[in-house]
Amino acid sequence: MATIRRLQCNRILLRTLAPGPRLQTGVCSKLGAMYYWLLRCLLFGFCLGAGVAAPASRPFEDSMAQRTLACTGCHGDQGRAGPDGYYPRLAGKPAGYLYQQLRNFRDGRRHYTPMTGLLDSLDDAYLQALADYFSALSVPYPAPKPAASNPAEQERGRTLVQEGNPSRGIPACTQCHGLELTGVNPDIPGLLGLPGDYLNAQLGGWQTGQRGTSAPDCMATIAKRLTAADIHVVSTWLSAQTVPPNAHAADRKPTATRAPMDLPCAKRPAPASASGELQPRGAYLALVGNCAHCHTARGGAAYAGGRAIDTPFGAVLSSNISSDREHGIGAWSADDFWRALHHGESRNGRLLNPAFPYTSFTHMSRTDTDALLAYLQTVPAQSRANQPHALRWPLNTQLALRAWRTLFFRPASTPPLATNPLPPGAAELQRGAYLVQGPGHCFECHGSRNLLGALTGDRDGSVLPGSQWFAPSLSDPAQASVAGWTVEETARFLQTGVNDKAVASGPMAEVVLHGTQYLNDADALAMAQYLRALPQQPSGSAPQAVQRATATAGAKLYEKHCADCHGQQGLGRAGVYPALAGNRAVLLANSNNLVHAVLGGGFAAATAGHARPYGMPPFMLQLSDSEIAAVLTYVRSAWGNRAAAVSEFDINKLRRSQAP
Numbered sequence: 001m002a003t004i005r006r007l008q009c010n011r012i013l014l015r016t017l018a019p020g021p022r023l024q025t026g027v028c029s030k031l032g033a034m035y036y037w038l039l040r041c042l043l044f045g046f047c048l049g050a051g052v053a054a055p056a057s058r059p060f061e062d063s064m065a066q067r068t069l070a071c072t073g074c075h076g077d078q079g080r081a082g083p084d085g086y087y088p089r090l091a092g093k094p095a096g097y098l099y100q101q102l103r104n105f106r107d108g109r110r111h112y113t114p115m116t117g118l119l120d121s122l123d124d125a126y127l128q129a130l131a132d133y134f135s136a137l138s139v140p141y142p143a144p145k146p147a148a149s150n151p152a153e154q155e156r157g158r159t160l161v162q163e164g165n166p167s168r169g170i171p172a173c174t175q176c177h178g179l180e181l182t183g184v185n186p187d188i189p190g191l192l193g194l195p196g197d198y199l200n201a202q203l204g205g206w207q208t209g210q211r212g213t214s215a216p217d218c219m220a221t222i223a224k225r226l227t228a229a230d231i232h233v234v235s236t237w238l239s240a241q242t243v244p245p246n247a248h249a250a251d252r253k254p255t256a257t258r259a260p261m262d263l264p265c266a267k268r269p270a271p272a273s274a275s276g277e278l279q280p281r282g283a284y285l286a287l288v289g290n291c292a293h294c295h296t297a298r299g300g301a302a303y304a305g306g307r308a309i310d311t312p313f314g315a316v317l318s319s320n321i322s323s324d325r326e327h328g329i330g331a332w333s334a335d336d337f338w339r340a341l342h343h344g345e346s347r348n349g350r351l352l353n354p355a356f357p358y359t360s361f362t363h364m365s366r367t368d369t370d371a372l373l374a375y376l377q378t379v380p381a382q383s384r385a386n387q388p389h390a391l392r393w394p395l396n397t398q399l400a401l402r403a404w405r406t407l408f409f410r411p412a413s414t415p416p417l418a419t420n421p422l423p424p425g426a427a428e429l430q431r432g433a434y435l436v437q438g439p440g441h442c443f444e445c446h447g448s449r450n451l452l453g454a455l456t457g458d459r460d461g462s463v464l465p466g467s468q469w470f471a472p473s474l475s476d477p478a479q480a481s482v483a484g485w486t487v488e489e490t491a492r493f494l495q496t497g498v499n500d501k502a503v504a505s506g507p508m509a510e511v512v513l514h515g516t517q518y519l520n521d522a523d524a525l526a527m528a529q530y531l532r533a534l535p536q537q538p539s540g541s542a543p544q545a546v547q548r549a550t551a552t553a554g555a556k557l558y559e560k561h562c563a564d565c566h567g568q569q570g571l572g573r574a575g576v577y578p579a580l581a582g583n584r585a586v587l588l589a590n591s592n593n594l595v596h597a598v599l600g601g602g603f604a605a606a607t608a609g610h611a612r613p614y615g616m617p618p619f620m621l622q623l624s625d626s627e628i629a630a631v632l633t634y635v636r637s638a639w640g641n642r643a644a645a646v647s648e649f650d651i652n653k654l655r656r657s658q659a660p
Contacts, residue, residue, distance in 0.1 A: 060573060060576075064129070064130075064133040064612075065078075066614065067612060067613070067614050067615060068130065068133065068134075068615065069565070069614075069615060069616070069617060070118060070601050070602070070603060070614075070615025070616055070617045070618075071090070071130070071134075071615070071617075072617075073601070073617025073618070073622075074087045074114075074617065074618070074621075075087045075088070075089070075090050076089075078091055078137050078139050079091040079134045079137055079139075080139050080142075081142075081193075085195035085197055085198060086195075086197070086198065088194055088198055089141075089193060089194065090134040090137075091134055091137035091138065091139045092134075092135065092137060092138055092139070092190075092247070092248060092249075093134065093135055093183065093189050093190065093249070094135060094183050094184070094185050094186055094187050094188060094189060094249045095128075095131045095132050095135035095136075095186060095187075096131070096185070096186030096187025097131075097183070097186075097187040097188060097189045098130070098131035098134055098135055099127055099128050099130075099131035099187070100187055100213060100214070102119060102122075102127040102130060102131060103124065103127060104211075104212065104213055104214075104299075105119055106119040106120060106122065106127070107298055107299040108297075108298025108299040109211075109212040109213055109214070109299045110205075110210075110211050110212065110213075111205075111210050111211070114600060114601075114618045114620060114621075117600040117601075117602060117618075118600065118601055118602055118603065118615070118618060119603075120509070120510055120602075121497075121504075121505075121509035121510055121512075121513050121602065121603050121604065121605045121606065121613075122513075122603055122605075122606045122613075123513065123606045123607075125606070125611065126603075126606035126611065126612060126613075129612060138248075141192075141193040141243040141247065142193070143242070144193075144239060144240050144241060144242055144243075145195075145196075145239065145240065146240065147236055147237070147239075147240035148196075148236060149232075149233065149236045149237075153232075153233045153236065153237075154233070154236070154237055154240070156233045157233035157234050157235075157236055157237025157238070158237050160172075160173070160230060160233065160234050161173045161174065161181070161191075161234055161237060161238060162174055168225055169225055170222060170225050170226065170230075171222065173191060173234070173238075176188050176218075177189070177190065177191050178190070178249070178250045179250075180192075180244055180247070180250070181238070181241070182243070182244065182247045182248060182249060182250065183248075183249035183250070184249055184250050184251075185249045185250065185251050188249070189249075190243075190247065190249060191238050192238065192241050192242075192243045192244075192247070193243045193247075194238065194239060195239055196235045196236050196238070196239035196240075197235075199234070199235035199238055199239060200231055200232065200235040203223050203226065203231045203234070203235065204223075204231065206219050206220050206222075206223030206224075207220075207223045207224055207226070207231075212299075279371055279374040279375040279378065281368070281371040281375075282371035282372045282373070282374050282375025282376070283375045284518065284520075285368055285371060285372045285375070285439055286372060286375055286376065287514075287515065287518040288435070288439055288440065288515055288516065288518055288519055288523070289372075289439045289440065289441070289515065290511060290514050290515035291303070291321070291372075291376075292514065293307075293510065293514040293515070294307055294309065294318050295307065295318045295319065295320075295321050297318075300384070301322070301380075301382040301384065302322070302379065302380075302382075303320070303321050303322040303328070303376065303379045303382065304320050304322055304328075304382035304384040305317065305318045305319045305320040305321065305384060305386055305387075306318065306320075306384060306387060308390075309355045310464075310465040310466025310467070311355055311391075311453060311465050312453060312465050313391050313392055313395045313453065314389065314390045314391035314392050314395070314396075315389065315390040315391075316353050316355035316356075316389045316390075316391065317386070317387045317388070317389055317390070318356075319356075319386050320382060320384050320385075320386055321376055321379075322376070322379045322380065322381050322382040323376065323377045323378065323379050323380065323381045324381035324382055324383050324384075325381070326383065327382070327383055327384055327385050327386060328381060328382065329347075329373070329376060329377070330377060330381060332347055332373065332377075334369070334370045334373055337369055337370075337372070337373040338366060338369050338370075340352065340358065341358055341361040341362065341364055341369050341372075342358070342361070342362050342364070342366075342369070342411055342412070343358070343362070343411050344356075344358035344359075344362070344405070344409065344411075350398065351398055351401040351402060351405065352401075353389060353391075353401065354404070354409070354453070354454075357441045357444045359409060359444070359455060360437060360438060360441035360443065360444055361438065361439075361441065362411050362412040363412045363416045363434065363437050363438035364438045364439060365434075368438075368439065404452060404453075404454070407452075407454070408452070408454035408455075409454075416433045416434055416437040416438065428522075428525065428526045428529050429526070429529050429530055429533060431522075431523070431526040431530075432526035432527045432528070432529050432530025432531070433530045435519075435523055435526060435527050435530075436527055436530055436531065440515070440516070440527065442474070443455065443459065443474075445462065445464060445471040445507070446459060446461055446462070446471045446472070446473065446474050446480070447459050447460075447461075447462065448460040448461070448462055449462055458537075459473055459474055459475045459534070459537065460473050460475075460476070460537070460539075461473035461474075461476070461479055461480070463590070463592065464507060466657070467506075467507065467596075467657060468592050468596075468653075468654055468657055469506045469507050469592060469593055469596060470588065470590045470592045470593050471507070471508075472584075472585075472588060472593075473537065473539070474531060474534055475534045475535060475536055475537040476536070476537055476538055476539050477536060477538055478538065478539055478584060478587070478588075479539070479584060479588060480584070481534070481536060482528070482531050482532050483532050483533075483534070483536055485499075485501060485532065487525055487528045487529055487532060488525075488528075489501065490527075490528035490531060490532060491519075491521070491524040491525050491527070491528040492609070493512075494512070494516040494517075494519060494524050494527060494528065495512075495516065495517050495519055495524050495607065495609055496512070496517065496605075496607045496608075496609035496610040497509055497512035497513070497517070497604050497605035497607055497610060497613075498575060498604050498605075498610050498613070499575075500574045500575060502578070502585075503578045503604045504604060504605055505585075505593070505597060505602060505604065506593060506596055506597070506602070509602070509603075509604060509605040510605070512605040512607060513605040513606065513607060517605070517607040517608060517609070539589070552634065553630040553633070553634065554627070554629075554630030554631035554632070554633055554634035554635070555634050555638075557623070557627055557630060557631040557634070558631050558634050558635065558638075561619065561622075561623070561631070562580075562631065562635075565577040565616070566578075566579070566580050567579075569581060569639055570635065570638060570639045570641075576614050577614060577616075580635050580639070580641075581638070581639035581640060581641060582639070582640065582641065586635060586636060586641060586643070587636065587641060587642075587643040588643075589643075589644070591632065591636075591643075591644075591646050591650055592650075592654060594632055594635075594636075594646070595628070595632065595646065595650060595651055595654045596654060597616065598619050598623075598628055598631070598632065599618060599619065599620040599628070599651070599654060599655055600618050600620065601615065601616040601617045601618035601619065602615065602616060602618075603615040603616075620655060625648040625651040625652050625655065626648050628646075628651045629645075629646045629647055629648045629650065629651050632646040633645040633646050
């Protein structure tokens with residue numbers, strides 16, 4: 001961008017300062033010429049300086065304000081609320097309430113796809129830190145808009161808010177939200193200072209189940225007793241009220257009775273803790289293998305199953321693997337469990353769908369499968385029945401599975417070898433091969449599949465069904481090979497999701513959060529050694545040249561939306577914002593990950609070794625398809641980058657998967 005400005009400025013100066021036709025010869029003309037060249041040099045030098053100097057950027061701060069740019073991009077500076085009235089105020093709300101809502105979005109009890117995607121890689125501790133930060137902010141409220149209803153409707157709204165309707169089991173809003181309706185600590189929000197449309201939408205969400213919370217869900221009970229007219233007058237009255245000066249949530253005071261309804265909104269069940277003390281080896285394998293993430297539905301009980309796993313042939317619903325004896329695996333023997341992981345067969349002989357990655361777990365040792373079962377049988381029982389898969393016929397039949405297995409699956413007879421024969425003194429390499437190919441099942445995503453969904457043995461990477469994120473090849477230097485990283489850099493990436501060369505995003509951030517961050521140091525180093533030793537298979541794709549007019553169309557958009565964090569020259573900030581210049585993820589032939597990152601934003605994984613990552617705001621509602629295509633085309637062709645342009649079609653096909 002600076003180079004473009006410099007050339008434009010130089011052309012203007014050359015035209016402005018060029019000698020005119022009236023310039024005379026002689027001493028005066030020579031002095032004039034000297035003056036002209038001196039002036040030209042001075043101005044020319046000034047222009048060069050101006051061209052090199054980048055526009056003033058927001059200074060970087062190691063602060064929560066910097067980390068929460070992903071939030072304030074929609075919710076306004078300091079969480080004051082978005083300008084359109086759709087994104088509510090965060091500043092000053094009770095920390096407990098904000099924390100609960102963040103968990104509800106992440107875990108599926110509230111439904112808004114951009115929020116869920118933004119929070120997927122964050123743990124409870126970081127959600128609490130975000131809630132505490134916004135709760136402590138004190139910024140002025142905007143003036144309320146005049147009421148758009150008649151006096152009778154306003155009075156009806158006031159009555160419902162302040163008195164309720166006991167005959168219909170509707171308590172006054174003031175009963176829970178405070179006499180001044182400014183909220184009650186620790187987790188009941190204020191109702192003032194919010195737009196009427198927002199209040200109306202949230203009450204409607206409670207009614208329809210689009211919004212919910214952990215039991216007891218008292219607001220859902222109340223909302224279902226309200227009519228559409230009730231919701232309208234309540235929302236209109238509340239939005240027209242002035243927020244009291246110095247408004248803040250009141251402290252909860254003990255009361256002898258509750259009337260007219262006993263609805264303990266603020267109580268949350270304590271989070272369940274994993275009881276891995278009895279079988280530490282099994283508990284460790286369950287974490288490293290990311291078992292809970294796949295076998296827990298959003299907002300559901302741990303290991304109770306029901307999570308939909310997308311395949312090209314439909315959705316597979318994960319099974320209940322809690323200790324429940326009827327619906328889970330509480331009655332399974334060690335032989336039963338070994339048969340499932342090693343042979344892909346259930347306890348009753350039913351063939352399992354390979355979306356359950358027994359094609360990798362077949363490499364696990366009997367000792368490890370026994371330890372894993374021993375741990376899972378200590379998981380609290382959940383009586384959730386397993387659901388049938390949503391697969392197309394005939395792929396939902398046992399006959400089709402038997403044919404597929406005949407063609408593509410053989411149970412492993414020996415553990416995977418890093419090389420064959422194994423070189424002397426390579427025990428760590430062998431351990432890494434076992435972890436990557438077995439419990440870690442890395443190639444289930446990073447390997448290539450044929451048209452029938454079977455792993456081909458090639459390691460060219462693949463597009464993940466459903467989300468369309470691209471899992472890059474671990475053997476291609478232009479994709480995700482770590483052969484050029486040190487062992488320590490690779491292990492750090494596995495355990496924290498970040499190093500000086502890369503930041504995990506999308507599904508990989510979730511893998512780190514729920515799985516690889518729990519690797520002990522020895523296993524992380526072993527996996528790193530094996531991944532670095534993988535045979536390299538360069539794709540051989542030639543760099544792409546992009547027309548300058550196309551590449552520069554997004555330069556202004558980049559300067560406005562991206563340069564503050566990623567730098568005028570795309571150099572980023574190590575460990576905080578990734579560099580875009582020379583970044584393999586930016587230059588991938590498949591641009592899906594880059595498009596997803598801009599559409600949905602997100603955080604790096606919040607791990608024990610990287611507890612408070614920085615975030616990027618989503619731009620799906622801020623930028624059009626053509627604007628995103630322009631800025632990404634610019635990024636893929638600036639600072640020495642040479643990759644193909646991104647089209648509006650590339651954006652549109654992925655925007656649908658992230659639609660609110």
